[in-house]
Amino acid sequence: MGRIVLDKVSKKFGDVEVIPPLDLTIEDGEFAVFVGPSGCGKSTLLRMIAGLEDLTSGDIEIDGENVTQVPPSKRGLAMVFQSYALYPHMSVRKNIAFPLRMEGMPQAEIDKKVEAAAESLNLNDYLERKPAALSGGQRQRVAIGRAIVRNPSGFLFDEPLSNLDAALRVGMRLEISEMHERMQTTMIYVTHDQVEAMTMADKIVVLRAGVIEQVGSPLDLYRAPRNKFVAGFIGSPKMNFIEGEEAAKHGAHTIGVRPEHIEVSASSGAWKGVVSVSEHLGSDSFFHVHDTGLAETITVRAGGEVGFRHGDTIHLTPRDDVIHKFDSSGLRFE
Amino acid sequence: MAIVAPPSRFSKYGRPVLAWAVGLLFFFPIFWMILTSFKSDADAVKPEYLFVFQPTLENYLNMTENYDYWRFAKNSVITAVSATIFTLFVGIPCAYAMAFNPSKATKDVLMWMLSTKMLPAAAVLYPMTFLTKSLGLFDTHFLVIMVLSLINLPIVVWMLFTYFKEIPKDIIEAGQMDGVNTWGEFKEILVPLAWGGIVSTALLCFIFCWNEAYWTVRLTTTEAATLSKLIEGNRAPEGLFFGRLSAVSAAAVGPIVVLGWFCQKQLVQGLTFGAVK
Numbered sequence: 347m348g349r350i351v352l353d354k355v356s357k358k359f360g361d362v363e364v365i366p367p368l369d370l371t372i373e374d375g376e377f378a379v380f381v382g383p384s385g386c387g388k389s390t391l392l393r394m395i396a397g398l399e400d401l402t403s404g405d406i407e408i409d410g411e412n413v414t415q416v417p418p419s420k421r422g423l424a425m426v427f428q429s430y431a432l433y434p435h436m437s438v439r440k441n442i443a444f445p446l447r448m449e450g451m452p453q454a455e456i457d458k459k460v461e462a463a464a465e466s467l468n469l470n471d472y473l474e475r476k477p478a479a480l481s482g483g484q485r486q487r488v489a490i491g492r493a494i495v496r497n498p499s500g501f502l503f504d505e506p507l508s509n510l511d512a513a514l515r516v517g518m519r520l521e522i523s524e525m526h527e528r529m530q531t532t533m534i535y536v537t538h539d540q541v542e543a544m545t546m547a548d549k550i551v552v553l554r555a556g557v558i559e560q561v562g563s564p565l566d567l568y569r570a571p572r573n574k575f576v577a578g579f580i581g582s583p584k585m586n587f588i589e590g591e592e593a594a595k596h597g598a599h600t601i602g603v604r605p606e607h608i609e610v611s612a613s614s615g616a617w618k619g620v621v622s623v624s625e626h627l628g629s630d631s632f633f634h635v636h637d638t639g640l641a642e643t644i645t646v647r648a649g650g651e652v653g654f655r656h657g658d659t660i661h662l663t664p665r666d667d668v669i670h671k672f673d674s675s676g677l678r679f680e
Numbered sequence: 681m682a683i684v685a686p687p688s689r690f691s692k693y694g695r696p697v698l699a700w701a702v703g704l705l706f707f708f709p710i711f712w713m714i715l716t717s718f719k720s721d722a723d724a725v726k727p728e729y730l731f732v733f734q735p736t737l738e739n740y741l742n743m744t745e746n747y748d749y750w751r752f753a754k755n756s757v758i759t760a761v762s763a764t765i766f767t768l769f770v771g772i773p774c775a776y777a778m779a780f781n782p783s784k785a786t787k788d789v790l791m792w793m794l795s796t797k798m799l800p801a802a803a804v805l806y807p808m809t810f811l812t813k814s815l816g817l818f819d820t821h822f823l824v825i826m827v828l829s830l831i832n833l834p835i836v837v838w839m840l841f842t843y844f845k846e847i848p849k850d851i852i853e854a855g856q857m858d859g860v861n862t863w864g865e866f867k868e869i870l871v872p873l874a875w876g877g878i879v880s881t882a883l884l885c886f887i888f889c890w891n892e893a894y895w896t897v898r899l900t901t902t903e904a905a906t907l908s909k910l911i912e913g914n915r916a917p918e919g920l921f922f923g924r925l926s927a928v929s930a931a932a933v934g935p936i937v938v939l940g941w942f943c944q945k946q947l948v949q950g951l952t953f954g955a956v957k
C-alpha cells in the first residue's frame with residue numbers, strides 16, 4: 347500500500363514562497379520521478395512528504411489517512427539521502443538493524459531481516475565494517491538496505507546516485523529499478539538527471555520554481571510536452587527551438603525539433619549551415635551547426651558512421667511529422 | 681606527486697627549542713612552587729638556599745594536621761563535580777535545541793550568553809554578598825555549586841553548540857525517519873557522535889570549577905570552603921610563610937594537574953574542535 351495524495355500543499359521559507367499550492371497524486375506501487383532545474387523545490391517537496399519539513403498550507407494523505415501532522419517515523423515511509431546519512435558510529439549491521447531496533451522488534455527477527463537485506467544487496471562481506479571503511483557505492487547500498495528492512499509503504503530517494511561515478515550510477519539505477527519491479531512499492535525519486543528520469547519512471551513530474559509544469563509517462567512527456575520548458579528539459583541533447591520566419595511557415599511562434607529528428611546530408615536539405623563542433627561517441631555523432639540563420643546553434647544527432655568535421659558545410663532536413671509547435675506564451679499546440 | 685620542501689633549519693632545530701623554551705617558561709612557576717613547598721618557611725626566603733637546602737615534609741604534614749586540608753579538598757571535589765554535572769545537565773539540552781532547532785534569535789541568544797562573561801565579577805560582588813547572606817545561602821555547598829555552574833554555563837553551551845553543529849543534519853533526519861523519539865535521538869545518535877566533544881567540555885568545565893577563586897573565596901568561610909579558600913587563608917602579607925603557602929598551593933593544583941595530564945589528548949582534541957568526525 348502507498349497511495350500518496352498532495353492536496354494544495356505549499357511551502358514558504360519566511361516570505362519566500364518556494365512551492366505555491368500544488369496538487370499531485372502518486373498511485374500505489376508507482377515509480378514517480380521529480381525532475382527540474384536546481385533550486386526548483388524538488389527536495390523541499392520530497393521532505394514535505396517525508397515529514398521533515400512542515401507544510402505552510404494544504405494536506406498530505408497516505409492511503410487515505412491525513413498525515414499532515416504525523417511525525418516522519420509514523421508515516422511508514424523510508425528515505426534514502428544523497429549523502430547516504432549512515433550512522434558513522436555503527437557497523438553496517440547495526441545501521442541496517444537500527445529502524446527495526448527502534449520499532450522494538452525481537453533480536454532474532456532483526457538478525458534474520460538484516461541478513462536477508464544484506465544478501466539481496468551483496469553486503470554480506472561488509473556487515474561488521476563501519477561506514478567510513480566502505481566505498482560510495484557500498485554506502486549507498488547500506489542506505490538502501492536500511493530503507494528496505496522496514497518494509498515501508500513508500501520509498502523516498504533524494505538524488506541517491508549523484509555522488510557516484512558514471513558506471514556505478516548506471517548499475518545502481520538498474521538495481522533500484524529491479525527492486526521496484528520486485529517489491530511493487532511506491533517510490534518517489536528526485537533527480538535532475540533526465541536520463542534517470544526517463545529510464546526509471548512510471549510517471550515524471552516536471553517542476554519549475556515549485557510549480558508542476560507537467561505530469562506524465564516518460565514517453566508522453568517526450569512526445570507531447572505541454573510547453574517549451576518541458577520540451578527543452580526532457581530529451582538529450584536538448585530540443586532545438588526556432589523562431590521567426592521558419593516558425594511562421596508552420597503557423598507557430600516557435601517550433602521545436604529534436605536533434606534526433608533531423609536528417610543530415612552533404613549535398614541537399616531544407617536548411618544549410620556550418621559544423622562548429624562534432625562529437626563522435628561511436629554509436630552516435632552529435633553536430634553543433636552554426637550559421638543556419640535559424641538559431642544560434644542547431645544540434646543534430648546522426649548515426650555513428652556519419653563523419654562531418656569542424657568547418658564542413660552540412661544540409662539539414664527536419665522530419666515534418668515530429669515538429670512541435672508553440673504559441674507566443676510557450677504552450678504547445680497541434 | 682607532491683613536492684615536499686626539505687625542512688628548514690628553523691623547523692628542524694628552532695621550533696623544538698622554541699617549544700621547550702615556552703613550555704619551561706610556563707612550567708617554571710609550578711616548579712618553583714613545588715621546590716619551595718619542601719623548604720621550611722625560614723629557608724624559603726633565604727637566597728643562599730635557592731637550590732640547595734634541607735628538604736622537609738613539615739609543610740605538608742602541618743597542612744593536613746593543622747589546616748584540615750582534606751575538608752577543603754572534599755569541598756572542592758563535591759562542588760566541582762556537582763557543578764560540572766549540573767552544567768552539562770542544563771547545557772546539553774540547551775545546546776541541542778539551539779543546534780538542531782535554530783530560530784532567528786539563536787545567534788543573539790548565544791552572543792547574549794557569552795556577553796554575561798564580559799561583566800566584571802567585581803561589579804556584582806556587593807549585591808551577591810548581600811543577597812546570599814540575606815537568603816541564608818552564604819557558605820553553603822548549594823551556593824558554590826550554583827555559582828560555579830552559572831559562570832561556566834555560557835562557555836559550556838557555546839562549546840557543545842559547536843560540537844553539535846558539526847553533526848550532519850542528514851544523520852539526525854535519517855534517525856527521525858527510522859523512528860527514534862527525542863530521547864532515542866539523544867542517546868543513540870547525538871551523544872555517541874559528540875562524545876569526544878562532551879567529554880572535553882566536561883573536563884574543561886571541571887578544571888574551571890576547581891580553579892575558580894574569586895567567588896569561592898568571597899562567598900564561603902568554612903562549611904563550603906574549597907582549596908582556593910585554603911590557599912587564600914595561608915597568604916600572609918609579610919610573606920613569612922612561603923614554604924607553607926607553596927605546599928598548600930601544590931596540594932591544591934596537584935589533582936587537577938594529574939587529571940589534565942591523563943586527559944591531555946582528549947583536551948587538545950576538544951579545544952581544537954576536531955572531535956566529531
Ligand SMILES: Nc1ncnc2c1ncn2[C@@H]1O[C@H](COP(=O)(O)OP(=O)(O)OP(=O)(O)O)[C@@H](O)[C@H]1O
Pocket residue numbers: 359364382383384385386387388389390391538
Ligand atoms: N531551509 C531553507 N530556508 C530557506 N530557503 C530554503 C531552505 N531550503 C530550501 N530553500 C530554498 O528553496 C528552494 C528549493 O530548494 P530545494 O532544495 O527544494 O531545491 P532542489 O530542487 O532540491 O534543488 P537541487 O536540485 O539543487 O537539489 C531553493 O531556492 C532554496 O534556496
Ligand SMILES: [Mg+2]
Pocket residue numbers: 388389390
Ligand atoms: Mg535537492
